[in-house]
Each structure stands twice: as structure tokens, then as C-alpha cells.
Amino acid sequence: MVLFAPILDMVDSPEFFIEVIIGGLVAGVMYSLVALGFVLIFKASSVFNFSQGVLALFAALTLVGLMDGTVPILLIDSGFPLPAWAAIIVTGLVMVGLAFLIERIVLRPLVNQDPIILFMSTIGLAFVLEGFGDILWGSEVKALDVGIPTGNFLIGEIQLQVFDMWAAGIAAFMVLVLAVFFQKTRLGRALRAVADDHQAALSVGIPLRNIWIVVWAVAGFVALVAGIMWGSSSGVQFSLSLIALKALPVLILGGFTSVPGAIVGGLIIGVGEKVAEVYWGPMVNGAIENWFAYVLALVFLLFRPQGLFGDKIIERV
């Protein structure tokens, strides 16, 4: 009986309940942003990219470094801090350059290898990028402020954060752009074509290598956005790369191949863990937030391994 008591609490104070839900949705949006990067690369190359979280960290580090005018490696002040918009553009270019290097150094020598080998190589990539980011920009925690408005406002009895609204808006915009990009454009079709059939893609004139660069560049952009949002809300630091682990249950829920799935999965996990934490947490001395997502993912693995929106897994025996 005591397990159901919190439900009465929810009904008793609906405003507070809604605030909790909104808090969860916002956290979910942030998870989704990271999960999106995973989905993109998985869709186009069937590679699970373990380094997506570190990509976000690397993007955020570069952005902060450029905005502070830090000289890479030497870590002294160059006296040329860039305005936020310029720093974002330069960081975007850095991510494209990184995509180029990753294709050349990591993916190309491993072409035609098993997915598990490519997966392992992305673990290696994660460590390299993490260390490289430290060498370039130093390892202390940095504050990131790209000028996203903060503050809060009230709708009725419910208090909302301006920053959260921006985060949600940006995530929604990203999803829209990616959906249109995948469905309606030449490059988007080429990406899906490569994912479907390498030979046929080649025969219509799609060079695989360029496509991989495009995929990793797009994943780099998504990482940049995720890095900006996470960095702005909780500072740019190493733990940023660990949010990637939270993206795993999101992917299991949403399905590894579905862009909408990444969003819905993120929202479900965000809301689920917040509600569980706030209402049921006190019964077990809290910390439900830390494991809720993984337990949910396990349940999904048992009953619906392809996730909510993923392609059904059919294998010939």
C-alpha cells in the first residue's frame, strides 16, 4: 500500500506534479540530444559510436577555449576572445575537420570489419579525444555562457525556467531539421542508401567515404549542440562525457535507428526518473535517478528489444 501513497500526493498537488514532469521533460531533452548523435551514426554505418559523449565534451571544451581566447596546449591568454557566434562557427568547422580525420585515421583502415571491431575503435577514439581535449584546453571545470537567457517565469502556479524552454526549443528544432534532412534531401537519401546497401549505393554514384565524413560531421554538430546545452547548465567538465552512458538506455527505449525514438526515449527516461526520484525516492533514501533508466532499459530488452520505434530485428536462423 505504501508504494501507492505517492500517487495520492500527485493528485493532491497537481501544480507540483506538473513542475516535476516539466523538470523531467527538460532533463529528457538533454539526454535526447546526446542520443541523436548515436542514432545518426548507427543509422548510416551500423556502428555504435561510443565516443559520442566525448565528442560533445570536446566540442564544448573547444567552444569555451575559443570564447576565453585561450591558446591551445600553452593554456595562456591570447588576448583574442571570440564572440559566442564566431566561436560556435569555428567549433563547427573543427568538428568537420575532426570528422575528416576520424574517417581517414580510424574508419578507413577498418573498412569491411565486423561492427564489433568498429565499436571497439570508437572506445579507443573516446579515450584519445578525451586526452587530446585535456592537452589542448586543460582539465579544470569551466563555465560556458553563450548568451542563452536565464531566469524563470510563472504560468499560473507553475514555475518555469527560461533556459529550459530554450533547451526544449533547440532540441525540437534539431529534430525537425534532421528529419527533413534525412527524408527530403540528396545527402539524407544518400546516407540512408549507404545504410541499406553498400553496393547499390556505389552503383548510383555515392562514394562511401564522403558519406562517412558527412555522417560524422553531422554527429559532430549534434555533439556541439549537446555540449553547449549541457555545458551551459552544468559547466564544461569531464563528467560531460559520462552523460553518454545515460544515452544508452534512451537508445534501447527508442530504438537505435529512429530519430523520433531518440527523442521520445529521452523524454520517457527524463520524466520517469524525475517522478520516481521525487515521489518514490524518499522510501529508499533517494538515488533512484541513478539507476532508474537502466532498469527500464533492462525491462525493454526483455520484452521489446528493438525499442519503441526501431526496425524490427529479423534474423534468418
Next chain:
Amino acid sequence: MSAQERVFNETLLSVENISLSFGAVKAISDVSFDIKKGEIRAIIGPNGAGKTSMLNCINGFYHPQLGQMVYKGAVRKQMKPHETAANGVARTFQNVALFRGMTTLDNIMTGRNLKINKWKTWLLAAAIFVGPTRDEERVHRAFVEEIIKFLEIEAIRKTPVGRLPYGLQKRVELGRALAAEPELLLLDEPMAGMNLEEKQDMCRFILDVNDEFGTTIALIEHDMGVVMDISDRVVVLDHGSKIADGTPDEVKKNQDVIDAYLGVPH
């Protein structure tokens, strides 16, 4: 009953002394033939004769160890498949190789990949789908609609191709190849696994493509009736070597060809 002989002068592709082996297995040995501009050229032969390997050489999936290809009057350097595609070679596959998750329309649009202006659709422009990208998409969509009309597949425009029956999939694959406006169209068993009615449709499409667009076609096919009816010239391979080359009537009478198909002790 074959139609009166058409005469072609200009050589589009000439295959000269091609040999291809995989380790110790010789797939093609010293084969030469040419494909004239505007003709329908059939490559036939028993199973394992090296027909598909030949197409794969022309299209760049395989690189023959010996011999050369003269394409449009110049010796062609070793090319990757996406490079031959850019040079006007399109193909279909023996086991339909469509993008199964995509609709008919998207499959054929993908075939248009090389014709769509790259700069109007580069990454950032495409990402925000601004004016020029959209206009470019519209122009090519219109062209693709023409192909869809030509192949009479209007009704399945928005159907994911994985759900289509085999015969229609083959037709969509032909559409994807046509979308590239190829100069040389390679068809690997376009009628395999089809019923009589589907075969007749496919024959009609192949003849119409050749007739209306002047596309040069090289095809591999097992149905001898079809081959003899629609092709201008036939090259016959057996065990990786060329055993005959000529008009359908000549080939039909060739003793080596008859032996290869009926089997005689070697």
C-alpha cells in the same frame, strides 16, 4: 522472326583481352568484345560462365588483372563503381539491390544522386533546406515522376520497396538506373524470376528505353527467347572464355554454343 538488323557504327565500349581471376580461380580469360552506341547487346552463357563478373568489371566492382577497356574512345583507367557511375554507367543487380527501407520514389530519387547539383545541396544548405535546395529537389522530382510514369508504377510511388512483389522491385531498380540518365545501362538478369506477363512488360520497357532515349544496353539473361527477340548482337561466354559473338541468328546456329548449352564431353 527477329526484327530487321539495325546498323551501329560508333563503338561506346570496347573490352580488350580482359582476364580476371580470384586467386587460382579464373573467372574470365582473355575476353574481347565491343558494345556499339545505341544497340542492345546481350551477354549469355551457362551458369558460372563469367557473365556477372564481366558486368562487375565494366561497372568497376572488379578490376581485371589483364586487358583494358576503351570507353568513349579513350582507354579507361582503373575506376571505382561510383566513378564509372559518374561516367555514365548505370546498372541493376541479379538479386535486386534496392534500398529496402525507402519508398519507390526515394529509391529512384537516389538514382538521381549524381545529377543533383552538389553545391545547391551541400551539407549546411541541405540541413536548413533553404530555397535553392528545395528548387533543386523539385526539378529532379519532376524528372523522377517522368520515369515513374514511363514504367507505369504511379500507384506504388510511396510504398516502401521491401513490401513490393519481386517483379515490381525489378522495375523500380530499372527506374533507379534510368534516373541517372546513363549512356550505358547494364542489366543483370532483368527478367529472372518473373512470370510471363512481367517478362513481356520488362521487354517492352527495355525496348522503349533503347528506342526513346537511345540508351545503349548490355544485358545478361537466361531466357533465350527473350534474348533472341530483343538484342541486336549476342556475345556468348562459357567457362570464362568467349565462344561466340554475333547476331542472334548467327549465335543460334553456332555449334560451340549449342554444345555449351546442351553439354558435350570436353
